Amino acid sequence: MEIDDFIQKSRDAEPFSREELVEMLSFPSDSPESYALMAEANRISKELTDNKAEIHAQFALNLAPCSGNCSFCSFAKKNGIFQQETEISVDDAVSSAQQFEQDGANAIFIMTTAKYSFGKFIENSQEVRKKLRPETTLIANIGDQSLENAKKLKETGFAGVYHALRLREGIDSNLSPENRKTSIQNFQEAGLGVGTCVEPIGPEHTPEEIAELILFTGSFNPSYSGAARRISIPGTEMASLGMISELRMSQIVAVTRIGVSRRVMGNCTHEPCTLGSLAGANLFWAEVGANPRDVKERTEEGRGESVKSCRNIFNESGWDIWGRPSRYYGHHA
Numbered sequence: 345m346e347i348d349d350f351i352q353k354s355r356d357a358e359p360f361s362r363e364e365l366v367e368m369l370s371f372p373s374d375s376p377e378s379y380a381l382m383a384e385a386n387r388i389s390k391e392l393t394d395n396k397a398e399i400h401a402q403f404a405l406n407l408a409p410c411s412g413n414c415s416f417c418s419f420a421k422k423n424g425i426f427q428q429e430t431e432i433s434v435d436d437a438v439s440s441a442q443q444f445e446q447d448g449a450n451a452i453f454i455m456t457t458a459k460y461s462f463g464k465f466i467e468n469s470q471e472v473r474k475k476l477r478p479e480t481t482l483i484a485n486i487g488d489q490s491l492e493n494a495k496k497l498k499e500t501g502f503a504g505v506y507h508a509l510r511l512r513e514g515i516d517s518n519l520s521p522e523n524r525k526t527s528i529q530n531f532q533e534a535g536l537g538v539g540t541c542v543e544p545i546g547p548e549h550t551p552e553e554i555a556e557l558i559l560f561t562g563s564f565n566p567s568y569s570g571a572a573r574r575i576s577i578p579g580t581e582m583a584s585l586g587m588i589s590e591l592r593m594s595q596i597v598a599v600t601r602i603g604v605s606r607r608v609m610g611n612c613t614h615e616p617c618t619l620g621s622l623a624g625a626n627l628f629w630a631e632v633g634a635n636p637r638d639v640k641e642r643t644e645e646g647r648g649e650s651v652k653s654c655r656n657i658f659n660e661s662g663w664d665i666w667g668r669p670s671r672y673y674g675h676h677a
């Protein structure tokens with residue numbers, strides 16, 4: 345198909361096949377075709393949001409060597425980056441959440457490693473929830489869960505979760521792809537919004553694999569989809585495979601926006617960058633504390649962006665910021 349035909353089909357909001365997504369992903373990133381796709385994705389994202397992007401902000405309750413052993417993650421036991429488990433106090437959790445609220449984050453994420461006690465997660469989250477404004481959107485970023493646990497998350501006051509079937513799940517991780525999918529169903533059945541992403545993309549991933557995952561993310565009507573590249577953790581086996589450029593990531597962000605239904609308003613990228621926000625990303629993350637892409641215990645001293653710096657990146661590329669609780673997670677107040 346010629347690029348003009350792709351753009352016309354997108355303007356007509358018609359669904360794209362796997363083969364068409366593969367074609368779009370196979371254009372050289374630095375080509376007029378890819379730039380045309382980025383412009384189209386940008387147009388769609390702005391139209392859906394009235395040019396108002398969102399910034400979500402995440403802090404971690406713990407940092408621990410994790411037996412999930414995802415090769416791309418700094419917490420993976422086998423990567424040997426962190427030797428000991430550390431946890432933040434409930435007071436620190438509350439103050440991180442309140443700081444994000446004050447900074448104007450549209451949603452606040454509480455993250456743990458996959459093996460963190462669910463009971464303790466609920467107890468800490470209840471304390472955080474009590475100290476936040478009732479309308480503030482609270483999101484969980486935790487391991488696979490049963491339907492019963494998903495319902496407990498909902499009762500605790502979470503509006504949703506972040507959950508992804510990652511590229512080569514079960515090969516580059518010890519997690520079962522089926523469990524990831526079942527958890528997504530459980531969360532949705534419990535009434536939680538599920539934000540997701542095509543991640544973590546490395547140079548070895550083929551257009552076919554990426555297209556497959558774009559279609560999967562769009563298949564369950566998520567709160568948002570998007571695309572994020574893998575960040576190399578120095579000294580790990582996976583680091584030897586290298587990283588894709590921001591430009592390639594932005595091309596994939598664009599194809600994800602074009603390939604996912606317009607019912608899905610949000611399209612994320614990570615890490616935040618102006619190229620991504622030009623290519624249809626309308627969601628960035630700010631982070632404090634432990635971060636699976638960082639070797640610093642406090643990512644605010646390393647790779648992590650703040651709500652303010654995310655806002656600047658969006659503003660630099662012509663975006664305004666939504667000023668209320670997240671629309672992507674179903675708040676339209």
Ligand code: SF4
Pocket residue numbers: 410411412413414417418419420421456457458517636
């Ligand atoms: S991505 Fe999650 S499950 Fe995998 S090693 Fe990191 S913390 Fe564990």
